[in-house]
Amino acid sequence: MSMDRKSFLxxxxxxxxxxxxxxxxxxxxxxxxxxxxxPAPGALTARRWGMVVDTRKCRKQEGCKDCIRACHQAxxxxxxxxxxxxxxxxxxxxxxxxxxxxxxxxxNEELHGRQVLLLCNHCDDPPCVRVCPTQATWKREADGIVxxxxxxxxxxxxxxxxxxxxxxxxxxGDPRPYIPKVRADYPTRTKGVVEKCTFCEERLARxxxxxxxxxCPEKALVxxxxxxxxxxxxxxxxxxxxxxxxxxxxxxxxxxxxx
Amino acid sequence: xxxxxxxxxGSRRYWLWILGLFAVIGVGFLNYLRQLEVGLxxxxxxxxxxxxxxxxxxxxxxxxxxxxxMVVLPYYLHDWKVFSRVTILGEFLAISAVTMCMLFIFxxxxxxxxxxxxxxxxxxxxxxxxxxxxxxxxxxLNAVIALVTLSAERKGVAPPNWIKxxxxxxxxxxxxxxxxxxxxxxxxxxxSFWLTAIxxxxxxxxxxxxxxxxxxxxxxxxxxxTWFDAGREPIRRLAVIVTYAMIVNxxxxxxxxxxxxxxxxPEHKLHFEYLFVGLDGHNSLVPWMWTSVxxxxxxLVLLIVPRWRRNDRILAVTCVIVFLSLWIDKGIGxxxxxxxxxxxxxxxxxxxxxxxxxxxxxxxxxxxxxxxVFYKITLSVRESLA
Numbered sequence: 001m002s003m004d005r006k007s008f009l010x011x012x013x014x015x016x017x018x019x020x021x022x023x024x025x026x027x028x029x030x031x032x033x034x035x036x037x038x039p040a041p042g043a044l045t046a047r048r049w050g051m052v053v054d055t056r057k058c059r060k061q062e063g064c065k066d067c068i069r070a071c072h073q074a075x076x077x078x079x080x081x082x083x084x085x086x087x088x089x090x091x092x093x094x095x096x097x098x099x100x101x102x103x104x105x106x107x108n109e110e111l112h113g114r115q116v117l118l119l120c121n122h123c124d125d126p127p128c129v130r131v132c133p134t135q136a137t138w139k140r141e142a143d144g145i146v147x148x149x150x151x152x153x154x155x156x157x158x159x160x161x162x163x164x165x166x167x168x169x170x171x172x173g174d175p176r177p178y179i180p181k182v183r184a185d186y187p188t189r190t191k192g193v194v195e196k197c198t199f200c201e202e203r204l205a206r207x208x209x210x211x212x213x214x215x216c217p218e219k220a221l222v223x224x225x226x227x228x229x230x231x232x233x234x235x236x237x238x239x240x241x242x243x244x245x246x247x248x249x250x251x252x253x254x255x256x257x258x259x
Numbered sequence: 260x261x262x263x264x265x266x267x268x269g270s271r272r273y274w275l276w277i278l279g280l281f282a283v284i285g286v287g288f289l290n291y292l293r294q295l296e297v298g299l300x301x302x303x304x305x306x307x308x309x310x311x312x313x314x315x316x317x318x319x320x321x322x323x324x325x326x327x328x329m330v331v332l333p334y335y336l337h338d339w340k341v342f343s344r345v346t347i348l349g350e351f352l353a354i355s356a357v358t359m360c361m362l363f364i365f366x367x368x369x370x371x372x373x374x375x376x377x378x379x380x381x382x383x384x385x386x387x388x389x390x391x392x393x394x395x396x397x398x399x400l401n402a403v404i405a406l407v408t409l410s411a412e413r414k415g416v417a418p419p420n421w422i423k424x425x426x427x428x429x430x431x432x433x434x435x436x437x438x439x440x441x442x443x444x445x446x447x448x449x450x451s452f453w454l455t456a457i458x459x460x461x462x463x464x465x466x467x468x469x470x471x472x473x474x475x476x477x478x479x480x481x482x483x484x485t486w487f488d489a490g491r492e493p494i495r496r497l498a499v500i501v502t503y504a505m506i507v508n509x510x511x512x513x514x515x516x517x518x519x520x521x522x523x524x525p526e527h528k529l530h531f532e533y534l535f536v537g538l539d540g541h542n543s544l545v546p547w548m549w550t551s552v553x554x555x556x557x558x559l560v561l562l563i564v565p566r567w568r569r570n571d572r573i574l575a576v577t578c579v580i581v582f583l584s585l586w587i588d589k590g591i592g593x594x595x596x597x598x599x600x601x602x603x604x605x606x607x608x609x610x611x612x613x614x615x616x617x618x619x620x621x622x623x624x625x626x627x628x629x630x631x632v633f634y635k636i637t638l639s640v641r642e643s644l645a
Contacts, residue, residue: 084305084607097603100526127448133387134376154376155299155369157309158387164449166603170309170369173300191298192369246602249448 039142042207046225048124048144049199050254051213052236053117057220067117068092070215071197076188078171078178087169089197090119090212095259098245111259117221119212120167120197121245121253122146128159128168137194144226144254145199155192164246165253168196199223226254262410265639266632272484273635280628287621290614291366299369301614307601308609310367312619315594317363319469319586320626321440322462324356324397326470328433329500335426341492348489349474350405351633353433356470357398359626366618386442393436400429405633413640437462444597452530452597455518461511462589467504469585471497472578477634479575487638491571498574502562505581509555512588533606534596541606544595547587554584 039045058064071077071090080086096103098116107113122139126146129139136152137159139145160168174191182188186202189195200210208214213221224233233256236242242256269277294301304311330349334342365371382388404426411418441459444450475497478489519527532538534548561567561577568574600606611619 084307085300086306093603097605100604131385131387131447133382133385133391134373134380135382136376152373152376152380153370154373155371156364156367156387157369158385158443160309161444161450161598162447164447164602166306166601169306171298172304173298190370191300194369246449251448 040205044204044207044209046143046231047227048225048254049122049204050144050224050226050233050256051119051199052222052233052240052242052256052258054218054220054222054236054240054258055114055116056258057218058117058216059114060218060220064217065092066215066217067212067221070211071200073181074183074186074200074203074211076175076179076183076186077195078175079180080175080178085172087171087175087195089169089195090117092116093118098257099243101246101248102243114259116257118165118167118245119255120146120199121165121251121255122197122199124252124254125250127162127164127249127251131158131162133158140201145201146196147198147201148194148196150187150189150193150195153193155194157194159194164249164251168194170194262413262636262640263632265636268639269635273631276631277628280624280631283624284621284628287618287624290617291621293614294366294618295371299367301612303610303612303615305607305609307605307607308595308598310594310598311609312591312611312615313363313367315590316619316622317360317367318440318462318594319590320356320360320363321394321437322466322585322589323470323473324353324360324394325433325437325463325466326474327353327401328430329467329471329504330474330497331426331433332430333496335423336430339496341490341496345474345478345489345493345497347405347409347637348477348634349470350401351630351637352470352474352477353401354398354405354633355626355629357394357401357436358629359622360394361398362622362625363619366622386439386446389439390436390443393432393439397429397432397436400425400432404429409637409640413644415644434463437466449602450597451524451526454527455515457511457515461508461515464504464508464511465585465589468501468508469582469589471501471504472581475501475578476575476582477630479571481634481638485638486642494571494574495569498562498568498577501578501581502568505555505558505562508585509559529600530596533599534592538600538606541599541608543608543610544592548592551584551587551592554580554587558584 068088068090072079072088075089077089078087092115095111095114095116096107098118103112122145124144126137126139128137129146132138133156134152134154136149136154138147138149140147155170157170160170171189171191171193176182176188179188200208200212203210210221210223213223222232222236224231226233226237228234236258237256240258242258244253244256247253290301302311302313327349330342330346333339334346365374368374377388377391404422407422408418438459441462444453445455445458447453475494478494478497481487482489516531519531529538533541534544536542537545558577558580561573561580568577595609599608
């Protein structure tokens with residue numbers, strides 16, 4: 001890739017800012033912004049967080065929902081009974097729904113109907129970020145996590161239309177009555193905003209692995225730095241055949257699947 | 260304010276109509292208050308179909324707004340004097356339609372009190388940002404043009420020279436509002452139904468059929484209800500515009516159908532199948548879509564045969580048919596059809612709820628009120644001159 005959209009915008013943006021404010025002031029502002037993103041001591045950091053989901057290990061425990069429960073409890077995700085209006089950060093879907101283009105009319109017994117764990121792909125080129133009119137969702141420079149600001153989101157749902165993976169949920173009503181036990185150390189959301197998985201950025205900041213990764217009894221979820229050639233995720237990508245969801249769309253998901 | 264005193268004097272019939280509109284607006288407003296309280300849960304929207312009636316109305320009405328260019332362009336660029344009496348009607352129609360567009364976006368928002376975030380955090384890589392810029396710009400352009408030219412008419416003088424470039428600017432601007440609106444949809448990687456370069460041209464073609472149809476109906480209505488007669492010639496010329504636009508629109512739709520079905524790519528095909536035959540027994544939109552098709556074919560026949568096009572009674576019916584056909588196509592099928600099936604292959608149907616319909620009617624009534632008031636002012640000005 002020569003110059004992607006972001007670097008183009010950055011360059012033009014800098015040029016405009018420079019023209020208006022002059023080099024010195026622009027430099028000061030940029031410096032101040034960088035400082036806000038310095039990780040806390042003890043935080044887990046990476047240049048590019050990513051995940052490998054080993055569905056072979058995952059299916060050893062049939063019907064296991066430990067990761068889903070851990071995530072939804074950790075993040076005050078409401079348990080809405082109406083399936084057409086539910087909110088979910090991580091969930092299981094049949095193989096043929098997760099990978100529609102892989103399905104043939106001669107189904108493979110191993111794969112057909114296999115439950116595959118889905119979550120936000122934290123795409124390298126996320127369409128949701130591209131369309132958001134308020135930058136309430138953005139890709140974090142430092143580690144590539146696609147973040148969400150629930151206090152800025154205007155609830156236009158453009159990001160939901162843009163996400164090709166169904167990874168985003170909207171709060172059609174007040175979610176709070178549907179949270180079984182509200183955790184005080186994580187915010188609840190209000191009606192009218194979009195939410196999704198954030199790769200547990202709040203746990204990473206405390207030096208903890210994502211809740212789903214920690215909860216998995218089979219260690220089927222491997223989380224690590226895709227920019228580090230010696231990381232466990234990179235080792236798996238080197239040695240195993242992996243798939244990304246809808247690679248043809250050019251979003252470059254950072255969640256990989258071993259089937 | 261500016262000539263609004265003319266809107267508060269009127270016949271009994273005028274006031275009954277205004278009162279009726281306020282009643283519809285009131286019902287819509289009460290339902291909107293409930294939506295503010297409960298959230299968008301009062302609508303029929305769901306996880307898979309996240310935009311519905313509101314956004315579809317917005318999309319359709321952007322077209323109606325843009326169609327003002329079909330009277331402005333011939334009048335100001337080609338000096339078609341026959342449009343001198345109807346141009347301002349088109350501009351006021353644009354003002355009303357853009358206002359409705361903005362209201363429909365507003366009522367669709369989950370957190371409407373945060374609307375200023377779009378301006379506080381301007382985001383040039385979001386098409387929605389450009390849609391806001393183009394729509395508000397178009398509203399201002401048309402408001403300035405209509406009010407300046409009307410006040411010049413009242414004083415019996417030629418409009419000031421500075422308004423000419425503003426009018427010329429409004430022509431490409433009209434094209435831009437509907438192009439940007441199409442870009443909202445056809446830049447999304449996972450939504451194959453909208454992922455087609457013909458979307459913006461198709462939007463424009465359908466707009467230039469639906470908008471002028473409405474304008475013809477307004478001219479006829481004004482002739483019947485008031486002293487104002489736009490004359491035969493403008494209506495005939497508008498009918499020719501509607502004819503060409505409708506032909507081009509149907510042509511574009513057929514091009515889409517060929518591409519989708521001859522290539523046979525399932526992701527593209529499934530949406531059309533859902534709309535026209537149903538998928539896995541889910542077929543609630545099928546009758547609507549076929550109604551739209553039949554109406555479109557009927558409209559084409561009635562428009563193309565000169566004898567029928569020139570007959571005012573038949574033309575009135577034709578215009579209603581064109582409007583309905585395109586409203587179903589864009590105001591229902593185009594948005595909902597893009598969401599079914601979902602990117603994960605789920606087929607979840609959507610039907611608007613009663614509160615949602617009440618809010619929608621309320622917004623339409625606001626548009627009707629704006630049109631009524633502005634047409635009333637225009638006619639009063641012209642009556643005092645006559």
